[in-house]
Amino acid sequence: MSRNVKRMSCQPSAVFEVLADGWLYPVWVVGASRMRDVDDAWPAPESALQHSVGVWPAVIDDETVSEEWAPPHRAVMRAKGWPIGEARVTIDVKPWGNGCLVRIQEHPVAGPGDWVPRILTEPMLYLRNRETLRRLAYIAEGRQPSTFHGAHSETVPSA
Secondary structure: OEEEEEEEOOOHHHHHHHHHOHHHHHHHOOOEEEEEEEOOOOOOOOOEEEEEEEEOOEEEEEEEEEEEEEOOOEEEEEEEEOOOEEEEEEEEEEEEOOEEEEEEEEEEEEOHHHHOOHHHHHHHHHHHHHHHHHHHHHHHHHOOOOOOOOHHHOOOOOO
16 A cells, blocks of 8 residues: 655645545646546545546546545545556545644555556555645645735725
C-alpha cells in the first residue's frame, strides 16, 4: 500500500470542499485528464465521477466511486482505470496546529495492477500521490480567507 502524508496550511473542511467538488478531480488527481460527468449525489457513498485518464490519444474513459464520505476526517474512493485495474484510495485528514495533516493511501484491489509485485508499484504510486497531495494543498489552501490587508485591499472612494 502506498502511503503519503502532507501538512497543509488550511482547515480540514477546506480539503473536503475540494474533494466534494467532483469537477475539480482532474485538477488535483495526477493522471486524470478530464471530467465527463459528476453524479448529483457526489460525494455520497455509491455516487460516481465519470472521468478520463491518460494523455491523448491514449485516453481511457472510466469512473471513481465514493465508498465512504465522513467529512472532515475521511473519504474512501474506488478509482477505476481499466485495463490497468482498480484501486482503493483513502484520504484521512486531522487538525494539526493552524492547519491539518492529510494522508492518502492507495492500493490496487482488482485487475493487472493488483497482480504486479508491490516492490514495482509502490515507488510509482508514492511519487504520483506526493504530487496529488501537493496539488490538493494548492487548491485547499487557496480557499482560505485572505488575511492580507495591504494597499490592494483598501476601499477606493467613488468619484
